[in-house]
Amino acid sequence: xxEFKKKVRTDGGMKEFRKKVRTDWMRNRSLYILVLPVxxxxxxxxxxxxxxxxxxxxxxTPRLGISGSEWVGLANxxxxxxxxxxxxxxxxxxxxxxxxxxxxxPAPIILALLLNEIHNRFFKNVTQTITYLPxxxxxxxxxxxxxxxxxxxxxxxDIIVFFGGExxxxxxxxxLYRMIYILSDIWxxxxxxxxxxxxxxxxxxxxxxxxxxxxxxxxxxxxLNVTLPGIAPTIITMFILKIGKLMSMGYEKxxxxxxxxxYETADIxxxxxxxxxxxxxxxxxxxxxxxxxxxxxxxxxxxxxxLSKKYSExxxx
Amino acid sequence: MKNKTQKALKVKRSRGEQIFSVFNYIFMVGxxxxxxYPVWYVAMASFSDSNLLTMHTGPLLWPEGFNLxxxxxxxxxxxxxxxxxxxxxxxxxxxxxxxxxTALGAYFLSRxxxxxxxxxxxxxxxTMFFSGGMIPFYLNLKDxxxxxTLWGLIIPFMINTYNMVIMKTSFQSxxxxxxxxxxxxxxxxxxxxxxxxxxxxxxxxxxxxLYYGVSxxxxxxxxxxxxxxxxxxxxxxxxxxxxxxxxxxxxxxxxAATDAxxxxxxxKYATIMVATVPILCVYPFLQKYFTKGTMVGAVKE
Numbered sequence: 001x002x003e004f005k006k007k008v009r010t011d012g013g014m015k016e017f018r019k020k021v022r023t024d025w026m027r028n029r030s031l032y033i034l035v036l037p038v039x040x041x042x043x044x045x046x047x048x049x050x051x052x053x054x055x056x057x058x059x060x061t062p063r064l065g066i067s068g069s070e071w072v073g074l075a076n077x078x079x080x081x082x083x084x085x086x087x088x089x090x091x092x093x094x095x096x097x098x099x100x101x102x103x104x105x106p107a108p109i110i111l112a113l114l115l116n117e118i119h120n121r122f123f124k125n126v127t128q129t130i131t132y133l134p135x136x137x138x139x140x141x142x143x144x145x146x147x148x149x150x151x152x153x154x155x156x157x158d159i160i161v162f163f164g165g166e167x168x169x170x171x172x173x174x175x176l177y178r179m180i181y182i183l184s185d186i187w188x189x190x191x192x193x194x195x196x197x198x199x200x201x202x203x204x205x206x207x208x209x210x211x212x213x214x215x216x217x218x219x220x221x222x223x224l225n226v227t228l229p230g231i232a233p234t235i236i237t238m239f240i241l242k243i244g245k246l247m248s249m250g251y252e253k254x255x256x257x258x259x260x261x262x263y264e265t266a267d268i269x270x271x272x273x274x275x276x277x278x279x280x281x282x283x284x285x286x287x288x289x290x291x292x293x294x295x296x297x298x299x300x301x302x303x304x305x306x307l308s309k310k311y312s313e314x315x316x317x
Numbered sequence: 318m319k320n321k322t323q324k325a326l327k328v329k330r331s332r333g334e335q336i337f338s339v340f341n342y343i344f345m346v347g348x349x350x351x352x353x354y355p356v357w358y359v360a361m362a363s364f365s366d367s368n369l370l371t372m373h374t375g376p377l378l379w380p381e382g383f384n385l386x387x388x389x390x391x392x393x394x395x396x397x398x399x400x401x402x403x404x405x406x407x408x409x410x411x412x413x414x415x416x417x418x419t420a421l422g423a424y425f426l427s428r429x430x431x432x433x434x435x436x437x438x439x440x441x442x443x444t445m446f447f448s449g450g451m452i453p454f455y456l457n458l459k460d461x462x463x464x465x466t467l468w469g470l471i472i473p474f475m476i477n478t479y480n481m482v483i484m485k486t487s488f489q490s491x492x493x494x495x496x497x498x499x500x501x502x503x504x505x506x507x508x509x510x511x512x513x514x515x516x517x518x519x520x521x522x523x524x525x526x527l528y529y530g531v532s533x534x535x536x537x538x539x540x541x542x543x544x545x546x547x548x549x550x551x552x553x554x555x556x557x558x559x560x561x562x563x564x565x566x567x568x569x570x571x572x573a574a575t576d577a578x579x580x581x582x583x584x585k586y587a588t589i590m591v592a593t594v595p596i597l598c599v600y601p602f603l604q605k606y607f608t609k610g611t612m613v614g615a616v617k618e
Contacts, residue, residue, distance in 0.1 A: 024432035030506045035425035035437070038418060038476065042441060045473045049449035049457045062456070111348070114341055123345070129601050130349045133356065136596045138535035140553050141589050144560030145355055148585065155358060155376065191352065219334050244446060251451075252538050256561060270451070277452040278542055290450025298447045 056288035069284075076288035085272065093268040097246045099182050105242055107186050108193025109235060113223065115194060116201045128198075131191025143256035146184055147171060171257065174265040181257065181266075196238065197231060204230035236308050244301030247293055269293050356597070363387055363586035370583055387587035397588065399548060400555035403467060407533050407551060411471040415529040416522060418475040423484035424510045429493070445478045455542060464543040470551070474539075480528055487521040488514055523606045534596060552592055559588050 025032075056076055058069040080086060111131070118124045134142070149155040150170035157167045170176050208226045217225065251270035258266035269289060277286030358377050362370055366382030373381050391397055425431070426438055448454070454473075463469035491514060499509045515522065537553035544550060 020432060028428075028431050031425060031428060031431060032433075034421055034506050034510070038422040038425065039437065041418065041475055042444060044461070045454075045457070046444040046448065047440075049453040050447070051449070052453035052457055053449035055453065055456075062459075114344065117338070117341055118345060123342070127345050127349060129604055130352050132600065132604065133352055133597065136531060136535075136600050137356070137593055138537070138553055138556075140535075140537055140556045140560060141593055144556070144585070144589060145359060147561060148582075149355070158376070187351065218331065219337070255538075256557070273451055278455060283452060283456065287450060287452045290452055294447055294450055301446055 053287055053291050053294075055284050056291045058284055060284040060287075062283070072284075076285050077292060079285060080289050080292065085267070088264065089267060089269050089272050092265060093247055093249060093270075095265075096178060096181065096249050096268060099178055100185065100249065101242060101246075103182055104186050104189070105239065107190045109197055109231075111190055112194040112197035112201060113227065115198065116227075117219075128191065128194070131194070133191070134188040135192035137188070139252050139256065142184060142188055143253065146180065146257065150180065172259070172261045174262045177258070177262045177265045181253065185253070196234060200231040200234040201227065240301065240304045240308055243304035244297055246300050247297050356593075359586045359589050363583060363590045365583055367583040387583040388591070390584055391587045391591055396547070396550070396555050396558075397552070397591065400550055400552035403549060404534060404552040406467060407470055408530060411474075411533055412526060412529045414471060414475055415477075415480075416525050419477070419481045419484055419525060419529075420510065420515065420522075422476060422481045423488050424506070424514060426481070426485040427488035427491075428506075441478060441481075458543055465545050465549070467544075467549055467551075469543045470536075470540055477529070477532075480525055484518075484521055484525060487518060491517055520606065523603070527603050527606055531596060531600075556588060556592050560585055 052066065055066060055069065057071060057073060058066070059072050059075075060066070060069045083089075115124060115127065118127065151157070152167045152169045154170075156170055161167060170180065204227060208230070209222055212222045212226050248270060249268055251268070251274055254266060254268055254271040255274060258271065270293065273286045273290045273293070276282050276289065280286075354376075361377045361380050364380035364383050364385065364387075365373075365377070366380075366384055367387070369381035422441070426434065426441075428434065458464055458469055458473060463472060495513055495517075496509055499513050504512070535553060537551070537557060540551050540554045541557065544554070
């Protein structure tokens with residue numbers, strides 16, 4: 001994506017630029033016509049909603065529309081910062097993301113490293129296929145199973161009782177919510193997440209391992225000094241992407257799993273936007289919260305990318 | 318080459334490495350069980366007698382009192398059938414449109430020497446990292462009269478940018494000489510896309526069909542947000558009603574209250590099976606394509 005850096009040169013003056021455009025149009029006209037539906041799609045379903053986000057600065061009512069609604073400046077944002085749930089939402093969103101980064105992010109890397117040490121090809125393939133399975137189960141079904149297993153008569157409680165614990169409805173307990181969320185996420189995505197790391201692992205130069213062995217490095221040292229540096233660019237790229245999504249933990253799963261008794265730990269910014277917006281139809285306020293969230297994510301992504309460019313020469317663009 | 322190295326390594330394995338290897342295999346078996354068991358439990362519970370199932374505690378290895386009552390109930394439910402039909406419509410109509418549009422964009426982005434390609438590329442990539450958010454997106458759909466229609470689940474989701482980048486990377490690997498030769502023969506871009514590029518891209522098209530297909534099959538959020546009429550609900554939304562809102566009464570009407578509850582459990586499990594088995598049957602065979610797609614996407618430019 002380095003090509004982004006090269007800018008369209010227009011310093012040759014307006015005249016030359018026009019000439020360039022003309023030759024380009026002659027050459028690529030049919031190509032531009034071909035891509036037109038795609039451009040329209042992006043304008044209509046990506047850029048128009050970005051424009052539509054200006055209702056965050058309005059007191060929007062559908063009857064008056066964007067042009068007719070009253071401008072209120074930053075009132076909606078101020079309202080969010082003084083919302084009684086502001087602290088709770090920020091804390092829940094950040095904590096869930098941080099736990100996801102601490103536990104969810106390394107999980108596929110570790111599994112990939114371990115899988116890489118399995119030398120029986122048949123067993124390795126079977127393991128891979130089976131660990132991909134949860135990825136294909138829909139969110140509805142995963143949450144449906146979680147809900148059933150977490151009932152006080154459910155499977156999880158049967159297991160807890162077996163180990164001497166007491167039965168209680170797990171998904172009604174705010175202190176367990178994050179653990180259930182993160183663990184089930186790992187369960188669903190860990191296998192699928194290994195694909196990208198396994199492909200990075202297979203491209204690590206095997207001569208490096210031989211050299212390390214000649215130097216007397218054991219397996220652990222090889223992993224530390226050959227394998228990990230070899231897949232570091234992949235890890236960093238995935239990490240930047242993860243940071244960029246730090247504040248946009250999936251609302252789909254939250255909406256399916258939470259309930260008023262667990263809002264205390266479960267309610268995150270995006271699920272709040274959903275409730276305030278789609279359910280309570282407070283359009284401007286919910287848009288403001290969503291926009292606040294989007295901007296923070298975007299800034300985080302840019303910062304992470306800059307840092308990574310500076311320290312590791314790996315970047316998204 | 319790699320196997321050879323590994324064989325060489327095997328000979329020299331130290332004791333510590335052997336112990337590690339044993340534990341590694343045991344760990345993998347554990348992972349396999351963890352991944353498979355919940356699905357197995359659901360399958361076994363769906364074949365069980367509902368009363369015995371309610372009394373049963375702990376893990377289930379085989380059905381408790383094997384029967385297919387739950388499935389007969391599920392297949393008699395008109396809403397589930399309707400949901401199936403709606404999802405099939407989304408797949409049969411939506412996925413070809415997905416492929417078409419994604420291919421158009423990917424082809425444009427894969428061409429060389431196009432003046433406005435970079436700005437368009439940047440504008441497209443930008444949308445991967447910034448969006449107006451859920452609410453403006455919804456209001457936009459309302460504005461365009463795309464709510465309460467299945468088209469509202471097809472048109473706004475025609476292109477997934479990530480998939481388009483994967484396809485673009487794949488198109489770029491087609492030798493330029495082939496395309497230039499066609500251009501010299503006077504073929505238009507439209508023709509080149511359909512008679513040169515796409516026939517050479519069967520593998521990536523398979524990947525795209527699977528990616529879009531699975532996400533269509535599993536998606537529910539926007540369906541539940543924009544559809545008011547229950548007749549339009551795709552399978553996953555129906556599933557949500559059954560699994561997460563405890564709405565099984567419609568299926569077990571006539572039975573006594575306690576009975577209804579126990580029927581509910583096995584019906585739930587049977588419903589999960591009905592909605593999940595199609596994908597679970599297909600994916601192992603298509604796994605190499607999925608894997609391929611992820612890897613193409615991972616190739617950095």
